[in-house]
Amino acid sequence: MGKRNLFLMSSSAMHGFGYLEHAQTDMTSFFKNNSVQKVLFIPYALTDYDGYTERVGSVLKRWGFSCNGIHTFPDPVKAVENAEAIYIGGGNTFLLLRTLYEKQLVGPIRDRVLNHGVPYVGSSAGTNVATRSIQTTNDMPIVHTPTFDALALVPFNINPHYTEPDANVKHMGETRQERIKQFHELNDAPVLGLREGTTLFVDGDNATLIGPPTEMPGICYDARLFRKNQEPVEYAPLSSLSFLLKE
Amino acid sequence: MGKRNLFLMSSSAMHGFGYLEHAQTDMTSFFKNNSVQKVLFIPYALTDYDGYTERVGSVLKRWGFSCNGIHTFPDPVKAVENAEAIYIGGGNTFLLLRTLYEKQLVGPIRDRVLNHGVPYVGSSAGTNVATRSIQTTNDMPIVHTPTFDALALVPFNINPHYTEPDANVKHMGETRQERIKQFHELNDAPVLGLREGTTLFVDGDNATLIGPPTEMPGICYDARLFRKNQEPVEYAPLSSLSFLLKE
Numbered sequence: 001m002g003k004r005n006l007f008l009m010s011s012s013a014m015h016g017f018g019y020l021e022h023a024q025t026d027m028t029s030f031f032k033n034n035s036v037q038k039v040l041f042i043p044y045a046l047t048d049y050d051g052y053t054e055r056v057g058s059v060l061k062r063w064g065f066s067c068n069g070i071h072t073f074p075d076p077v078k079a080v081e082n083a084e085a086i087y088i089g090g091g092n093t094f095l096l097l098r099t100l101y102e103k104q105l106v107g108p109i110r111d112r113v114l115n116h117g118v119p120y121v122g123s124s125a126g127t128n129v130a131t132r133s134i135q136t137t138n139d140m141p142i143v144h145t146p147t148f149d150a151l152a153l154v155p156f157n158i159n160p161h162y163t164e165p166d167a168n169v170k171h172m173g174e175t176r177q178e179r180i181k182q183f184h185e186l187n188d189a190p191v192l193g194l195r196e197g198t199t200l201f202v203d204g205d206n207a208t209l210i211g212p213p214t215e216m217p218g219i220c221y222d223a224r225l226f227r228k229n230q231e232p233v234e235y236a237p238l239s240s241l242s243f244l245l246k247e
Numbered sequence: 248m249g250k251r252n253l254f255l256m257s258s259s260a261m262h263g264f265g266y267l268e269h270a271q272t273d274m275t276s277f278f279k280n281n282s283v284q285k286v287l288f289i290p291y292a293l294t295d296y297d298g299y300t301e302r303v304g305s306v307l308k309r310w311g312f313s314c315n316g317i318h319t320f321p322d323p324v325k326a327v328e329n330a331e332a333i334y335i336g337g338g339n340t341f342l343l344l345r346t347l348y349e350k351q352l353v354g355p356i357r358d359r360v361l362n363h364g365v366p367y368v369g370s371s372a373g374t375n376v377a378t379r380s381i382q383t384t385n386d387m388p389i390v391h392t393p394t395f396d397a398l399a400l401v402p403f404n405i406n407p408h409y410t411e412p413d414a415n416v417k418h419m420g421e422t423r424q425e426r427i428k429q430f431h432e433l434n435d436a437p438v439l440g441l442r443e444g445t446t447l448f449v450d451g452d453n454a455t456l457i458g459p460p461t462e463m464p465g466i467c468y469d470a471r472l473f474r475k476n477q478e479p480v481e482y483a484p485l486s487s488l489s490f491l492l493k494e
């Protein structure tokens with residue numbers, strides 16, 4: 001896995017920042033360090049491919065990169081094979097995974113990223129599908145998928161937008177932590193709860209948690225790691241999480 | 248559908264009340280009006296069948312009803328066929344639906360409820376599976392299911408534990424309303440957002456929203472109805488929602 005280069009964002013938005021802006025410095029470095037000028041954007045998690053590609057592309061353009069939606073290429077598999085970098089945006093994780101399978105892109109993306117070092121950016125649903133399965137998504141199952149197995153660029157699960165209930169909220173529905181506990185009653189993989197504004201950066205066999213450029217007071221940016229039958233553990237930004245890649 | 252008798256709770260718990268207590272008066276009437284003394288409880292949405300049945304059964308016993316877990320019968324299909332009333336509890340909706348299919352109970356429950364008037368109580372996941380599909384669940388897909396089609400005791404979808412974000416919360420993840428909008432980009436069925444503490448009562452071709460016995464100040468108990476390409480509409484407790492059964 002010496003070539004793996006992943007930039008897995010919890011979210012495309014963070015309170016106090018414009019769209020994607022919290023990630024500007026780090027994503028720019030990520031692309032530049034990998035000599036990327038042109039980004040292939042995969043908008044399958046939403047239904048308005050043109051609008052979504054324009055939204056992300058206009059930000060990337062401001063930062064000095066060009067961006068094309070995969071739907072504008074006649075052959076999406078070829079587009080992946082020729083991509084300098086692959087960016088999968090958020091939206092609905094079930095819709096995204098189903099479309100990746102329909103277009104027969106799961107194998108090609110996995111090959112390019114793991115065997116050829118093509119840089120991969122994901123946010124939210126795009127981060128979910130980068131992991132071993134989409135079983136810890138927060139999204140509604142608006143379409144059926146043949147399997148929940150995903151790209152498996154990392155061997156664990158992520159819960160993006162990880163959050164805990166405000167102590168004042170009267171809502172009694174299951175918390176995120178309780179839902180992940182239910183996952184672990186029937187599954188073994190570790191689950192990394194990635195809070196908004198944070199990114200998991202993976203370079204080969206090294207994984208590091210990256211925090212936002214400025215921290216909002218009173219908001220936690222630690223990642224929370226859940227393991228079956230164990231108490232969760234918090235990791236602050238800049239912590240190494242490389243051990244998760246070796247399990 | 249003259250015989251259909253459904254008591255579909257948003258949740259088994261409501262802020263300010265003990266477990267199930269907010270529903271005591273109405274559920275007691277529901278069982279008594281249907282001459283029910285013995286309830287068949289289906290605990291498949293959680294993994295601890297005994298503990299879950301004991302938890303619900305001890306409450307029902309206090310109210311004057313006996314309760315048996317379906318897992319204690321040698322033949323679950325026969326247990327359904329002989330049941331005076333069926334109560335499916337909450338937990339994980341995917342696990343629940345998968346187990347109902349594995350035990351070949353979807354057809355028999357549907358038959359007993361729709362053709363023989365056997366009273367049906369659901370809470371949370373048990374309410375989700377009573378509808379046309381589980382596509383508007385809030386749960387994580389911890390197990391794969393062959394389909395998202397459910398018991399279809401009513402021809403629309405429900406989102407249990409429906410809630411809106413507190414204005415002070417800094418979380419940027421999709422709101423419940425945004426998730427339901429994504430559902431409607433790809434599906435046509437109406438979605439009824441049932442807030443905690445409320446119940447949809449269905450008697451044949453009549454459906455009525457039931458509120459809690461006491462309302463907590465500042466908390467909304469209206470049901471919010473979402474339709475494809477339309478603005479959502481709120482319905483206060485005691486509103487008739489019978490029109491949803493006819494679409």
